[in-house]
Amino acid sequence: MILDALVLQSKLFLSEDMDIEILKTDIVDNSPDKITLKDYTSMIGTGGKLNLMIVISFEKEILEHLVELFMDGEEVEEEEKEEINDSVSGETINTIIGLSLPIFPNRGKGVTITPPITISDASNIKKYKNSKIVTANLVTEYGCISISAMGDKNEIK
Amino acid sequence: MLKILVVDDSLIIRKKVKKLVIELGHDVIGDAKNGEEGIAQYKALQPDLVTMDITMPDMNGIEAVGHIIKEDENAKIIMVTSHGQEDMVIKSIKAGAVGYMLKPVTQDKLAAAIGEVFGEYAVDEDGDLDILDDDFL
Numbered sequence: 001m002i003l004d005a006l007v008l009q010s011k012l013f014l015s016e017d018m019d020i021e022i023l024k025t026d027i028v029d030n031s032p033d034k035i036t037l038k039d040y041t042s043m044i045g046t047g048g049k050l051n052l053m054i055v056i057s058f059e060k061e062i063l064e065h066l067v068e069l070f071m072d073g074e075e076v077e078e079e080e081k082e083e084i085n086d087s088v089s090g091e092t093i094n095t096i097i098g099l100s101l102p103i104f105p106n107r108g109k110g111v112t113i114t115p116p117i118t119i120s121d122a123s124n125i126k127k128y129k130n131s132k133i134v135t136a137n138l139v140t141e142y143g144c145i146s147i148s149a150m151g152d153k154n155e156i157k
Numbered sequence: 158m159l160k161i162l163v164v165d166d167s168l169i170i171r172k173k174v175k176k177l178v179i180e181l182g183h184d185v186i187g188d189a190k191n192g193e194e195g196i197a198q199y200k201a202l203q204p205d206l207v208t209m210d211i212t213m214p215d216m217n218g219i220e221a222v223g224h225i226i227k228e229d230e231n232a233k234i235i236m237v238t239s240h241g242q243e244d245m246v247i248k249s250i251k252a253g254a255v256g257y258m259l260k261p262v263t264q265d266k267l268a269a270a271i272g273e274v275f276g277e278y279a280v281d282e283d284g285d286l287d288i289l290d291d292d293f294l
């Protein structure tokens with residue numbers, strides 16, 4: 001249910017707000033013990049009534065395309081490039097989770113979210129103790145985005 | 158012309174809001190990337206309006222609204238937020254914010270949010286803001 005909500009809202013955000021075509025969606029359902037990260041990654045933690053770690057990881061080309069769209073034709077200064085990339089990655093996950101909350105269990109009531117955190121120096125996130133990882137890969141015309149959620153087996157479903 | 162302070166931890170959103178503010182004929186007099194900086198900037202710059210993100214590190218937008226309103230009960234603060242944060246918006250309004258705007262931020266949404274706060278207005282050729290809505294006055 002959590003992953004379904006995230007995938008649905010990611011698709012809507014990418015296709016309707018960003019005009020990016022989704023070519024394929026792959027659900028990874030073999031209970032991986034780690035989340036494999038792509039070129040740019042942001043993570044948000046949810047708390048309160050739902051404790052999860054949600055991770056969205058982007059291939060370079062799709063993130064660069066999102067940056068172009070967010071910048072609305074404005075040039076990115078070289079010294080700002082890294083911060084802009086992080087900012088777009090963070091804003092994208094923030095938007096997708098915000099859109100998904102109303103279709104989380106109990107309409108997301110009582111769920112809090114942290115500000116996005118950029119992960120730049122890791123290639124994997126290992127599963128924590130008895131948690132479960134669910135992942136979906138969205139293949140777009142500009143490359144792949146993976147969306148993962150890690151949390152208690154009962155909460156994540 | 159309104160003097161506007163933009164508070165958001167996201168560089169891309171600060172850039173976007175600042176661009177739209179200028180396109181609407183107003184002046185960006187400062188920006189801040191968290192609530193603490195926002196409060197300091199408010200005290201120093203005394204803007205006519207603040208656009209304030211909710212989820213930020215160090216101090217979130219709701220706390221910042223509370224501090225600013227304590228400083229200036231007439232402060233005009235518009236929350237900029239994502240869908241799904243309605244509870245947070247309500248808390249912000251209770252803390253003293255006067256309006257909100259859902260992301261993605263667009264010129265129409267920003268103009269509407271400013272219009273809600275200041276009533277109908279027009280910017281004259283000298284760059285001054287003329288209030289057209291008697292109810293506001």
